[in-house]
Amino acid sequence: MILNELKTELKRNIRDYGMYIALFIIFLIFGVATDGIFLSSRNISNLLNQTGYLAVLAIGVTLVIVIRHIDLSVGFLSGFLGAIAAIGMVFWHLPIWIVIPMILVLGIVAGLITAYPVAQLGIPAFVASLAGWLIYRGALLLATLKTGTIIIPNATFNAMGNGFIPDIFASDVFLPEVHKLTLIIGLLLIGFNVVTKIRARKAKIFYGFETVSRHLFIGQMVFMSVIIAIVTWILAGYNGMSWTLVIVLLVVAIYSFVTKKTVLGRHIYAVGGNPEAAELSGINVKKITFIVFGSMGMLSGLSGMLFAARLQSATTTAGTLFELDAIAAAYIGGVSAAGGVGSVVSSLIGAIVYTSLTSGMNLMGIDIAAQYIVRGAVLALAVIFDVTTRKIGSK
Numbered sequence: 001m002i003l004n005e006l007k008t009e010l011k012r013n014i015r016d017y018g019m020y021i022a023l024f025i026i027f028l029i030f031g032v033a034t035d036g037i038f039l040s041s042r043n044i045s046n047l048l049n050q051t052g053y054l055a056v057l058a059i060g061v062t063l064v065i066v067i068r069h070i071d072l073s074v075g076f077l078s079g080f081l082g083a084i085a086a087i088g089m090v091f092w093h094l095p096i097w098i099v100i101p102m103i104l105v106l107g108i109v110a111g112l113i114t115a116y117p118v119a120q121l122g123i124p125a126f127v128a129s130l131a132g133w134l135i136y137r138g139a140l141l142l143a144t145l146k147t148g149t150i151i152i153p154n155a156t157f158n159a160m161g162n163g164f165i166p167d168i169f170a171s172d173v174f175l176p177e178v179h180k181l182t183l184i185i186g187l188l189l190i191g192f193n194v195v196t197k198i199r200a201r202k203a204k205i206f207y208g209f210e211t212v213s214r215h216l217f218i219g220q221m222v223f224m225s226v227i228i229a230i231v232t233w234i235l236a237g238y239n240g241m242s243w244t245l246v247i248v249l250l251v252v253a254i255y256s257f258v259t260k261k262t263v264l265g266r267h268i269y270a271v272g273g274n275p276e277a278a279e280l281s282g283i284n285v286k287k288i289t290f291i292v293f294g295s296m297g298m299l300s301g302l303s304g305m306l307f308a309a310r311l312q313s314a315t316t317t318a319g320t321l322f323e324l325d326a327i328a329a330a331y332i333g334g335v336s337a338a339g340g341v342g343s344v345v346s347s348l349i350g351a352i353v354y355t356s357l358t359s360g361m362n363l364m365g366i367d368i369a370a371q372y373i374v375r376g377a378v379l380a381l382a383v384i385f386d387v388t389t390r391k392i393g394s395k
Helices: 002-012 014-033 041-066 074-090 096-119 125-143 155-162 180-206 214-236 243-261 263-273 275-280 285-311 322-332 344-363 368-394
Strands: none
Touching (some): 041 074, 041 214, 041 243, 041 263, 041 285, 041 344, 096 155, 243 263, 243 344, 263 275, 263 285, 275 285, 322 344, 344 368
16 A cells, blocks of 8 residues: 555656665666775765856756756856955955855846846847856956965855864764764754654645645655664764855755745746736836846856865866856756656756766776766656656646
């Protein structure tokens, strides 16, 4: 009975579960192929840190694709704003508490500039953002023309990309090599996930929406709790949770709330589902376009700072192919090319899948040319999967 319901649930929500299945398969294959090195605490910690800047970009790109647009400028915009952050701290001697909000505001302004020809003039986003790609590429080269690589000496800023949260519960007696604060955060995440899922289920029942059986619901809760527990235990075995991961989780939490629990979020998906119908229903489509692109610019700034902090420097090549990697991660995460479909959490999983492929192939010593072929094939499969599931769902 439960197995039949599970099969029905998987078939009905294959778009949501597909990426988790893919991530499990990737971890299993690379775990075996690398004799467990891929699944080590050190590698998983590095993997999540490497995913940080890409995950932030992918979240912004997801919303842009949801409203049926694209933004090719975000890669070099990210690199350029990372360079401005470095210049601000090194040459302008600005404190970090000024640099960070300054970069985020500049990112918003850049996003709004990209949105203007799209929303007001009706120029295709592909063309408008391609112009931005060229402009920010040139701006990055100009910013680093005299100095080349700009080394960032600010330890606080660099901690965003390389630092770990301190263990306030450190002990030399009880589990001395385990990061206790990370374990506590993991337990809190499990509790939060359980409480929110129970509330969502009760709300569905109250309003008469269809829900899974209690047994399957409990199984889902147990499964997610085990996954969170395993991940936090692995991280706790190597320095604990990084500041990069904390920032990414905060971004995911904020954007998940906005997209799922607010009027703005409903309007974004309404515009993506049918812009003409959304306009007729009273939604200001131009305003939504400006908001989404402005948000994309802000996340580009944050991504640029995370990348610069991880390298502890700003380089002339920062931002190269970032936009393509972010778009790939968003599609792998289940965003639909037709618009109106996609979630923030799924984009995070898509980014982890994409980075896991690179990390695993690097550990196996696979040539970079073959890596590009594999990543391209995975992206193609993700798009084919999207089109196929939409056709099945429409029948």
